[in-house]
Amino acid sequence: MAVTGLAMLAYLVAHMLGNLKIFFGSGDFNGYAHWLRTIGEPVLHHEWFLWLARVGLVVAVVLHAVAAYQLSRRDIAARPAKYERKRRRASYATRTMRWGGIILGLFIVWHLLDLTTLTVNPRAEAGHPYENVVASFRTWYSGALYIVAMLALGLHIRHGFWSAAQTLGAGSARRDRLFKALANGLALLLTCGFIAVPVAVMTGAVS
Amino acid sequence: MxxxxxxxxxxxxxxxxxxxxxxxxxxxxxxxxxxxxxxxxxxxxxxxxxxxxxxxxxxxxxxxxxxxxxxxxxxxxxxxxxxxxxxxxxxxxxxxxxxxxxxxxxxxxRDLVVDRSAFDRVIQAGGYVSVPTGAAPEAHATPVPKADADFAFEHAECIGCGACVAACPNGSAMLFTSAKVNHLNVLPQGAPERESRVLDMVEAMDAEGFGGCTNTGECAVACPKGIPLPSIAAMNREYLRATMRGR
CATH class of the missing domain: 3.10.20.30 (Beta-grasp domain)
Structure with a gap:
């Protein structure tokens, strides 16, 4: 869970930074999207890098989900009887990891249908990602869905990053606060960075 | 009242x-x-x-x-x-x-009594040191750095009550096992079995049907002896090390 989670987190940082190019206008954003298809040329064929990244991401998502399923099965089996009364001390982010993960999984499907395959996109013009993004976020449901999903992402990363550090044995009493601060910082940075785009479209800052 | x-x-x-x-x-x-x-x-x-x-x-x-x-x-x-x-x-x-x-x-x-012998079997799998018998060795013959002694003592405080397992929503025994592993693995007396200890104790823990750790932190809050949550990370570090080095 930790390794696949960190791989996806690294991708999200790059994805978020790329998204912010939308604030530099249609030319920059569409040029960036085109460049993504030319990475590695001429060693790699056109779009090969993109497809390698996609395959890697799908593998990471699937392994992450399978590991979560196996862990959950085992954990539920280890606690068959519930308490009549239980005072829970874990944070909201910690308690929502499973449902949050499912929400994020469903969002990824919607997100790909909206902006990659353009199946549900209101404009759906291939090769014009800037215009497609603007058209999508002009609909209230797309923007709302995106913002809710990014809040869920922030919570998931808040617990997930720190938890991954523990799992991989990087945590210690001395470094605990550092990892917690890093987790909070990453969660805040990614959530704000991603949400900036639909908010800008909805307020008319990007059109 | x-x-x-x-x-x-x-x-x-x-x-x-x-x-x-x-x-x-x-x-x-x-x-x-x-x-x-x-x-x-x-x-x-x-x-x-x-x-x-x-x-x-x-x-x-x-x-x-x-x-x-x-x-x-x-x-x-x-x-x-x-x-x-x-x-x-x-x-x-x-x-x-x-x-x-x-x-x-x-x-x-019965009633409020539970069978905690699963903990005993986890201890039997590696919660010991193999030392030659005989007269007590000279106390200063094996120097232990102060920081290591403190770390070992902090984990030696675990009394094996099982509050960590009871508090954990996953019924996981990671905090208990990590306390026992860390206590002995940091000391020179525990060094000969350092790798086999963590591998065997984690295997025994899993075999007893304890759940997996999701780092909820409920265990460390419940622990009456204040075994800290990063102990689990320390055990994971030992486990990774042992996996790479072999027994």
């Missing part, structure tokens, strides 16, 4: 249990929680009922025999063992819920 107690009653491991409600009166704020239960049991015996079965031994907070989830918290509202919890932590007229540890690896034997 007059209290209403809701206590888990279960006659045998196979029987269906249920919460039973009792009223106790004349409880002093200076009584320990177990003395309060003793008072309840005396009244039950006088009334011809079965007393409530619960584990206890030293009543000094050092043996790890007592348990009880009190109002949804392992060992109750204070950071101590149930035997060292006093009735001044409660108020007159309170309703107190008392339940046994809940985990697949800790089956209920």
């Amino acid at each position: 007059k209290l209403t107690l809701r206590v888990w009653r279960q006659r045998t491991p196979e029987a269906e249990g249920a919460m039973a409600t009792y009223e106790v009166d004349g409880i002093s704020a200076d009584m320990s929680f177990l003395e309060m239960l003793d008072t309840l049991n005396e009244e039950l015996i006088l009334a011809g009922d079965d007393p409530v079965a619960f584990d206890h031994d030293c009543r000094e907070g050092i043996c790890g025999a007592c348990s009880l989830v009190i109002n949804g918290e392992a060992h109750g509202p204070e950071r101590t063992t149930t035997c060292q919890l006093h009735m001044r932590s409660f108020r007159d007229g309170d309703t107190i819920d008392i339940e046994p540890w809940r985990a697949a690896a800790f089956p209920v034997v």
Whole structure:
């Protein structure tokens, strides 16, 4: 869970930074999207890098989900009887990891249908990602869905990053606060960075 | 103090249990929680009922025999063992819920008593050091850095009560096992079995049906001895190291 989670987190940082190019206008954003298809040329064929990244991401998502399923099965089996009364001390982010993960999984499907395959996109013009993004976020449901999903992402990363550090044995009493601060910082940075785009479209800052 | 107690009653491991409600009166704020239960049991015996079965031994907070989830918290509202919890932590007229540890690896034997022998088998798998017998060795013959000694001692404080497992929503024994592994693995006396210890104890822990760790942190909050949460990360580090080096 930790390794696949960190791989996806690294991708999200790059994805978020790329998204912010939308604030530099249609030319920059569409040029960036085109460049993504030319990475590695001429060693790699056109779009090969993109497809390698996609395959890697799908593998990471699937392994992450399978590991979560196996862990959950085992954990539920280890606690068959519930308490009549239980005072829970874990944070909201910690308690929502499973449902949050499912929400994020469903969002990824919607997100790909909206902006990659353009199946549900209101404009759906291939090769014009800037215009497609603007058209999508002009609909209230797309923007709302995106913002809710990014809040869920922030919570998931808040617990997930720190938890991954523990799992991989990087945590210690001395470094605990550092990892917690890093987790909070990453969660805040990614959530704000991603949400900036639909908010800008909805307020008319990007059109 | 007059209290209403809701206590888990279960006659045998196979029987269906249920919460039973009792009223106790004349409880002093200076009584320990177990003395309060003793008072309840005396009244039950006088009334011809079965007393409530619960584990206890030293009543000094050092043996790890007592348990009880009190109002949804392992060992109750204070950071101590149930035997060292006093009735001044409660108020007159309170309703107190008392339940046994809940985990697949800790089956209920009767009422509030659970079978914690799973912990013994985890210890047997590697919670020891192999030392030559004979006269006690000279204390300064094996130097131990102060930081290592402190780290070992912090983990040696674990009394194996099982509060970590009871508090964990996954019924995981990671905090217990990490306390035992870290205690011995950091010391020169534990070095010969450093790799096999962590591998064998984690294997034994998994075989007992404890859940996996999701880093909820509930265990470290419940621990009466304050074993810190990063202990689990330290054990994971030992486990990775042992996996790479082999036994």
